[in-house]
Amino acid sequence: MCTQVDPEIFYPVSLDPISSGVLAARRVCTGCPVLAECRADVMAHEDPARRWGITAGLTPVERRTLFAASRDSSPRSGAVAA
Numbered sequence: 627m628c629t630q631v632d633p634e635i636f637y638p639v640s641l642d643p644i645s646s647g648v649l650a651a652r653r654v655c656t657g658c659p660v661l662a663e664c665r666a667d668v669m670a671h672e673d674p675a676r677r678w679g680i681t682a683g684l685t686p687v688e689r690r691t692l693f694a695a696s697r698d699s700s701p702r703s704g705a706v707a708a
């Protein structure tokens with residue numbers, strides 16, 4: 627889907643989650659056949675220092691929150707199960 631729209635749509639001026647620009651980008655992602663794969667890929671490989679624009683239907687703040695939540699819920703390395 628990304629290749630079928632102007633890439634600028636993913637970089638709206640306002641990243642307010644209910645702004646018209648974010649909603650327009652979300653509409654593209656919502657109809658994308660690879661949304662799940664895109665989201666998994668961005669959560670696994672996105673450089674936090676380069677977290678810009680809308681990707682996989684999420685704003686940078688939403689991706690940061692999702693990434694932090696996934697780290698909080700994963701077992702800590704070196705932890706010992708009770």
Ligand code: SF4
Pocket residue numbers: 627628654655656658659660661664665680681682683
């Ligand atoms: S879900 Fe990913 S691949 Fe699909 S349109 Fe959105 S950013 Fe592009």
